[in-house]
Amino acid sequence: MSTGELREKLKRKAEKVGDVDGVIAKLKDYGYLNDKQYAEMYATRRLENEGFGKARVLSDLRSKRVAPAVAEKAVNQTFAATDEVELIEQFLARKYRRTPLVEVLAEPKGLASAYRKLRGAGFTHGNSMRVLKRHGKDAETLDALDSQGE
DSSP, X not given: OOHHHHHHHHHHHOSSGGGHHHHHHHHHHTTXXXXXXXXXXXXXXXXXXXXXXXXXXXXXXXXXXXXXXXXXXXXXXXXXXXXXXXXXXXXXXXXXXXXOHHHHHHSHHXXXXXXXXXXXTTOXXXXXXXXXXXXXXXXXXXXXXXXXXX
16 A cells, blocks of 8 residues: 555544654654555556556556656556567457457457557557557558547
8 A cells, every 4th residue: 555545544534633644654664654665566566467558557556646756667667678569469368368359350349449448558559559450450440540549
């Protein structure tokens, strides 16, 4: 749990709100709260276990009230050696393991759905389009999606 999340929870439950900062400071001093370590572990887990993209992990850390600079540094370090195109390929293989990807991407609805899933998972527009163009055959739908992302 991040410092910001814990602070909010303690403020809701504390008898005296003024005591919260002291408790947070003590927890940091004892080494029980460390946002840098939390952000690094969280980013690594989201990448390795769920295969999410950089933007999604960064957004999730910010929603967990991790300082933007700490979150960005942790995400950049975690994703430094990651090939996003390969990550997208793995993500699509997981999401469409029951139906061949070529069949899904043959229909405009399926193509648009796959694009939305990729963007929601935190992948960049350019790399998402690159992978979809490799697998999809509907040029008009791809062009429409391409113009939306710019």
